[in-house]
Amino acid sequence: MSILDFAGASQTTVSFVTNYGHRLYSDDFVRQLDQVFTPLPVGANGAGFFENQANPALVSDFLAMALSFEDASFDGALVWDSLQFLASPLLQTVVARLHRMLRPGASLLALFNTEERIESVPTFAYRIQDHRTIQMVSRSHRRPAQIFNNRSLEKLFQDFHSVKFFLTRDRLREVIVRR
Amino acid sequence: MWNRRKEEEPPPPKPVSAPPPKSEPVPVKEGIPMSSLPSRPTDTRTEVVRGGAAVIGKSVILKGQIYGREDLTIDGDVEGTVELQEHRLTVGPNGKVVATIKAREIVVLGTVQGNIETREKIEIRKDAKVVGDIRTARIVIEDGAYFKGSIDIVRAEAPKPAAVPKPQPVAVAASGSPAAAASAGDTKR
Numbered sequence: 001m002s003i004l005d006f007a008g009a010s011q012t013t014v015s016f017v018t019n020y021g022h023r024l025y026s027d028d029f030v031r032q033l034d035q036v037f038t039p040l041p042v043g044a045n046g047a048g049f050f051e052n053q054a055n056p057a058l059v060s061d062f063l064a065m066a067l068s069f070e071d072a073s074f075d076g077a078l079v080w081d082s083l084q085f086l087a088s089p090l091l092q093t094v095v096a097r098l099h100r101m102l103r104p105g106a107s108l109l110a111l112f113n114t115e116e117r118i119e120s121v122p123t124f125a126y127r128i129q130d131h132r133t134i135q136m137v138s139r140s141h142r143r144p145a146q147i148f149n150n151r152s153l154e155k156l157f158q159d160f161h162s163v164k165f166f167l168t169r170d171r172l173r174e175v176i177v178r179r
Numbered sequence: 180m181w182n183r184r185k186e187e188e189p190p191p192p193k194p195v196s197a198p199p200p201k202s203e204p205v206p207v208k209e210g211i212p213m214s215s216l217p218s219r220p221t222d223t224r225t226e227v228v229r230g231g232a233a234v235i236g237k238s239v240i241l242k243g244q245i246y247g248r249e250d251l252t253i254d255g256d257v258e259g260t261v262e263l264q265e266h267r268l269t270v271g272p273n274g275k276v277v278a279t280i281k282a283r284e285i286v287v288l289g290t291v292q293g294n295i296e297t298r299e300k301i302e303i304r305k306d307a308k309v310v311g312d313i314r315t316a317r318i319v320i321e322d323g324a325y326f327k328g329s330i331d332i333v334r335a336e337a338p339k340p341a342a343v344p345k346p347q348p349v350a351v352a353a354s355g356s357p358a359a360a361a362s363a364g365d366t367k368r
Contacts, residue, residue: 002329009303009326014318018332025329 001075006082010127012135029066029082030123036062050087050145059090067094072103080126081111084144091145091156099159102179112148112173119143148173237273
């Protein structure tokens with residue numbers, strides 16, 4: 001199987017996935033977002049960051065850099081909490097790309113903060129330690145583009161076959177989507 | 180102890196029976212391990228001068244194809260292809276390599292862009308940056324390293340040594356069985 005991981009490469013995840021004989025494609029999606037959309041000079045916590053996500057030239061740069069895969073390339077995608085930092089037009093584009101990149105029956109895991117009215121949320125590097133443990137390594141705080149509820153998530157993933165929600169202890173909504 | 184030696188180089192049968200003659204007066208040939216060509220022991224002079232690994236210094240910019248039969252350290256800019264099938268490539272902290280790379284083992288401390296194939300292992304050290312697809316038997320990624328690309332773990336194939344072991348039984352018979360048996364086991368690993 002081919003697995004896409006947006007958390008950035010870590011030894012534990014690489015070992016976990018490859019020990020099962022799977023192929024892992026690793027990228028730090030949030031870092032790519034920052035690279036392309038963070039305005040220069042860098043504003044405090046990305047002033048202009050979301051505005052830049054509406055800039056067609058930057059969007060096409062970003063898609064070429066982060067999501068240039070052939071259709072049906074992956075059997076699973078670990079996007080973790082990265083989608084909540086995408087503003088609306090880009091968010092839909094990225095989800096549509098993910099839909100194309102996944103094979104029918106493939107699963108996608110995404111996390112969203114459940115708190116409303118938050119200015120910034122903690123971000124983490126997620127690492128799979130074993131089949132029941134995910135290590136969350138703190139990275140920074142950043143402002144999400146929007147707050148998601150079950151209904152908005154269902155709408156976001158409407159082209160997928162099914163969407164399941166789980167509430168975790170860490171004020172995160174875990175979403176498992178099947179292509 | 181023997182394992183490591185073997186990982187470094189495959190000087191065919193001799194190492195097996197080499198442990199006893201540690202202090203033997205064979206220093207001239209001891210310089211040879213850098214060479215991957217057992218059939219060319221006369222090259223000793225040039226290899227010895229190198230001292231183990233060739234180095235592309237940090238002020239060097241090189242474009243083209245590199246084929247090597249010794250370990251190589253790149254601390255400059257290289258663009259093209261790098262092939263060191265039986266040897267180790269180290270990309271130093273100042274190294275910037277835009278190339279397809281094939282080597283026995285690779286250690287990256289700098290930047291690599293391109294597909295990488297190693298027979299044994301790749302290490303991506305802290306602060307290193309690697310963009311490209313990797314095929315390897317083992318991978319080590321330190322915290323703080325950046326990697327973008329796919330990782331295919333290829334289980335090591337065993338058939339290659341078939342040609343090398345031939346002389347072993349002869350050496351084994353001559354030198355005694357226990358050590359030989361142990362080292363034969365090591366070789367298979």
